[in-house]
Amino acid sequence: MTVHTHTRTGHSACPHDCPSTCALDVELVDGSTIGRIHGARDNSYTVGVICAKVARYAERIHHPQRLLKPLVRSGPKGTGQWKEASWEAALDLVAGKFQAAEQEFGSEAVWPYQYAGTMGLVQRDGIHRLRHAKKYSNQFDSICTNPAWTGFVMGTGYLAGPDPREMAKSDCIVIWGTNPVSTQVNVMTHATRARKERGARIVAIDIYENGTIKQADMGLVLRPGSDGALACAVMHVLFRDGYADRQYLAQYTDDPGGLENHLKDKTPQWASAITGLGVGEIVDFAKLIGETKRTYFRLGYGFTRGRNGAVNMHAVTSIAAVTGAWRYEGGGAFHSNSGVFKLDKSVIEGTRHFDPRVRFLDQSQIGRVLTGDSDALQGGPPVTAMLVQNTNPANVAPEQRLVCKGLAREDLFVCVHEQFMTDTALMADVVLPATMFLEHDDVYRGGGHQFIIAGPKLVDPPEGPRQNHFVIEELAQRLGVAHLPEFGHDPRTLIDGMLKKRGLGTYQDLIDGRWADIQPEFAEAHFLNGFGHRDKKFHFRPDWANTPAPGKPPKSMGILGPVAALPEFPDHIETIETTDADHPFRLATSPANAFLNSTFSETPGSLKRQSRPELIINPADAADLAIADGATVEIGNPRGELVLHARLFDGVKRGVLIAEGIWPNSAHIRGEGINVLTGADQIAPYGGAAFHDNRVWLRPA
Ligand SMILES: Nc1nc2c(c(=O)[nH]1)N[C@H]1C(S)=C(S)[C@@H](COP(=O)(O)OP(=O)(O)OC[C@H]3O[C@@H](n4cnc5c(=O)[nH]c(N)nc54)[C@H](O)[C@@H]3O)O[C@H]1N2
Ligand SMILES: Nc1nc2c(c(=O)[nH]1)N[C@H]1C(S)=C(S)[C@@H](COP(=O)(O)OP(=O)(O)OC[C@H]3O[C@@H](n4cnc5c(=O)[nH]c(N)nc54)[C@H](O)[C@@H]3O)O[C@H]1N2
Ligand code: SF4
Numbered sequence: 212m213t214v215h216t217h218t219r220t221g222h223s224a225c226p227h228d229c230p231s232t233c234a235l236d237v238e239l240v241d242g243s244t245i246g247r248i249h250g251a252r253d254n255s256y257t258v259g260v261i262c263a264k265v266a267r268y269a270e271r272i273h274h275p276q277r278l279l280k281p282l283v284r285s286g287p288k289g290t291g292q293w294k295e296a297s298w299e300a301a302l303d304l305v306a307g308k309f310q311a312a313e314q315e316f317g318s319e320a321v322w323p324y325q326y327a328g329t330m331g332l333v334q335r336d337g338i339h340r341l342r343h344a345k346k347y348s349n350q351f352d353s354i355c356t357n358p359a360w361t362g363f364v365m366g367t368g369y370l371a372g373p374d375p376r377e378m379a380k381s382d383c384i385v386i387w388g389t390n391p392v393s394t395q396v397n398v399m400t401h402a403t404r405a406r407k408e409r410g411a412r413i414v415a416i417d418i419y420e421n422g423t424i425k426q427a428d429m430g431l432v433l434r435p436g437s438d439g440a441l442a443c444a445v446m447h448v449l450f451r452d453g454y455a456d457r458q459y460l461a462q463y464t465d466d467p468g469g470l471e472n473h474l475k476d477k478t479p480q481w482a483s484a485i486t487g488l489g490v491g492e493i494v495d496f497a498k499l500i501g502e503t504k505r506t507y508f509r510l511g512y513g514f515t516r517g518r519n520g521a522v523n524m525h526a527v528t529s530i531a532a533v534t535g536a537w538r539y540e541g542g543g544a545f546h547s548n549s550g551v552f553k554l555d556k557s558v559i560e561g562t563r564h565f566d567p568r569v570r571f572l573d574q575s576q577i578g579r580v581l582t583g584d585s586d587a588l589q590g591g592p593p594v595t596a597m598l599v600q601n602t603n604p605a606n607v608a609p610e611q612r613l614v615c616k617g618l619a620r621e622d623l624f625v626c627v628h629e630q631f632m633t634d635t636a637l638m639a640d641v642v643l644p645a646t647m648f649l650e651h652d653d654v655y656r657g658g659g660h661q662f663i664i665a666g667p668k669l670v671d672p673p674e675g676p677r678q679n680h681f682v683i684e685e686l687a688q689r690l691g692v693a694h695l696p697e698f699g700h701d702p703r704t705l706i707d708g709m710l711k712k713r714g715l716g717t718y719q720d721l722i723d724g725r726w727a728d729i730q731p732e733f734a735e736a737h738f739l740n741g742f743g744h745r746d747k748k749f750h751f752r753p754d755w756a757n758t759p760a761p762g763k764p765p766k767s768m769g770i771l772g773p774v775a776a777l778p779e780f781p782d783h784i785e786t787i788e789t790t791d792a793d794h795p796f797r798l799a800t801s802p803a804n805a806f807l808n809s810t811f812s813e814t815p816g817s818l819k820r821q822s823r824p825e826l827i828i829n830p831a832d833a834a835d836l837a838i839a840d841g842a843t844v845e846i847g848n849p850r851g852e853l854v855l856h857a858r859l860f861d862g863v864k865r866g867v868l869i870a871e872g873i874w875p876n877s878a879h880i881r882g883e884g885i886n887v888l889t890g891a892d893q894i895a896p897y898g899g900a901a902f903h904d905n906r907v908w909l910r911p912a
């Protein structure tokens with residue numbers, strides 16, 4: 212670590228949508244310039260380690276292509292012809308268009324659309340304050356967490372788990388359906404520490420030999436969407452060979468006898484046929500975790516981005532209840548700590564003004580919404596005006612052809628508030644330049660840990676960009692709601708109010724202490740006082756339609772997806788896009804190491820490591836189709852088709868294809884991105900998008 216003597220160090224948190232939410236030390240060169248960013252050494256989760264893309268944040272914040280001026284479209288949509296405007300004029304234009312949309316079709320014709328470009332609670336969630344005050348359409352958040360959270364909570368009743376730092380005290384860490392080497396680097400910090408200090412074994416379970424499998428002691432590469440089958444066979448062996456903790460099962464679970472009985476025919480042979488794993492591999496894995504009581508299951512999002520994703524998450528979580536791993540320090544299953552924070556955002560979000568009669572539109576179905584699908588519109592009026600903040604749907608949302616067709620509509624007005632000219636900003640009528648996290652005040656909380664971390668303004672933004680909070684407040688004034696008591700506060704006041712209600716002092720206290728550690732005590736985190744359901748038990752038999760869960764759809768939407776197929780006990784269900792004669796391959800769109808969703812595809816350091824959009828193909832499949840390494844190939848399904856460059860790799864199974872992304876649409880040979888191939892149909896029972904579950908055909912291009 213090189214800290215230049217002429218720099219000061221400022222303290223912040225990484226704002227990006229990553230479970231690690233690293234505590235950061237930022238080299239401040241002067242009042243508006245940063246140097247390198249380092250992980251905070253004294254934070255017990257970050258322990259000095261961050262990913263390369265954020266270490267080089269100077270490349271992003273001082274990027275020559277940053278948006279600096281409000282822009283108003285001056286040519287046809289998507290052609291990149293703009294006129295510069297003042298902030299006043301641009302905001303007046305946006306407010307006028309929102310009012311006109313409301314007059315013509317009612318307030319639900321306006322759809323504020325946002326996600327997690329910044330995870331700061333003020334700058335991310337403040338858009339809801341305007342939404343609720345104006346009764347604009349709601350957004351049902353479905354693009355990321357739903358199937359994972361739903362599956363986990365079906366078992367545990369509560370979205371939390373053993374302290375992630377306990378991984379360092381485990382004897383076996385099972386990294387399941389997540390690729391932390393790329394997507395949350397600190398998991399590796401703690402897992403490798405356990406290996407070094409205690410000889411712990413690291414197991415990784417994925418659908419190709421990714422960076423994490425390469426670092427693991429045992430790597431299981433299974434067929435996409437088959438994790439439920441593996442989990443069932445593992446539990447079958449645990450019961451059969453005497454590894455089940457029967458005393459724990461009796462005390463803490465709902466129906467262990469029913470489960471054991473249900474698993475009788477879920478043999479390793481049965482699972483081998485579904486997963487493509489060897490019988491020996493399955494049995495060895497089951498024995499390892501049966502013999503290792505301190506096994507920490509670190510469950511990711513990746514294996515839930517399939518149409519049976521919630522079912523698979525529940526099945527995998529159930530393993531820890533069969534071994535009773537939750538009893539031990541360094542044991543249990545963990546997915547996210549999002550349940551523990553309990554911060555009251557009601558003022559930030561203007562929750563008091565929420566009206567349950569206002570419709571919810573499914574975020575992932577933005578393509579269907581904007582192209583007038585009446586189901587997606589919940590039978591209501593068309594969407595004719597949008598404010599997009601913190602997200603890039605023209606690139607990241609499924610059914611991209613519909614999204615782009617919708618965004619191109621002449622009768623739709625779109626304002627995009629952004630840091631760069633993204634695929635979405637390019638389609639807008641008005642583009643507003645946004646600040647970056649080091650240029651405004653906010654506060655962050657972990658998903659993969661238990662810290663609330665301060666992220667105060669450390670440098671001045673360039674002339675031009677304004678924070679999300681500013682845009683929301685200015686629009687509120689122009690739209691006649693700024694008199695409501697939730698408006699008119701600066702971010703510091705909003706954060707003060709939220710922290711005080713949680714007994715955490717003021718924002719300045721948090722800045723001085725840098726973070727607050729709110730890890731629940733051991734017994735609670737390990738569910739030793741009982742699980743989160745009313746009966747305090749772990750549920751092997753989930754009530755799929757009625758279990759309260761974060762991200763459960765509102766009553767007005769009903770239960771989502773093909774719910775009839777949901778099983779009584781953990782199982783494998785074939786609701787995935789299985790191959791057929793016309794589509795003999797399965798495609799997953801796993802994250803790239805140097806990008807974060809669509810972010811960092813603009814920084815030189817990331818582009819040096821990710822050369823071009825590629826399709827990873829097994830060499831034998833490539834040989835069958837006469838595809839050479841580096842050649843162009845075309846893939847497609849009924850949703851669309853796309854040309855990519857082939858990368859032959861024997862770490863992917865035959866019949867499976869991986870496109871690491873998300874590359875900008877414009878980086879592709881035909882100007883459309885990978886999400887032309889992904890679907891927006893909802894994952895049962897509480898929604899979500901199946902980004903890694905696509906049947907496709909493949910041919911040389
Ligand atoms: N094919 C495929 N598609 C996927 C996925 C996949 O695995 N495969 N993953 C899905 C998942 S998990 C997710 S979460 C979504 C994420 O999709 P997005 O939320 O769209 O992705 P990000 O790139 O994190 O952020 C979007 C934008 O926010 C902007 N931004 C950052 N900070 C600020 C700010 O302070 N103010 C404003 N106004 N803008 C800001 C960034 O410049 C960036 O362009 O993508 C989904 N799409
Ligand atoms: N570098 C980088 N980091 C990121 C992101 C990024 O795009 N790039 N995105 C951020 C966001 S928004 C999120 S939500 C998190 C998500 O982070 P993760 O929890 O890691 O989830 P995914 O990235 O969707 O996928 C993880 C792994 O799941 C694998 N996978 C896909 N299908 C299956 C399956 O059926 N079974 C199994 N066992 N594995 C499967 C994929 O191949 C991939 O290696 O990461 C965040 N961090
Ligand atoms: S992207 Fe993730 S790993 Fe990288 S600094 Fe941010 S929180 Fe840490």
Ligand SMILES: [Mo]
Binds near residue numbers: 355
């Ligand atoms: Mo995500």
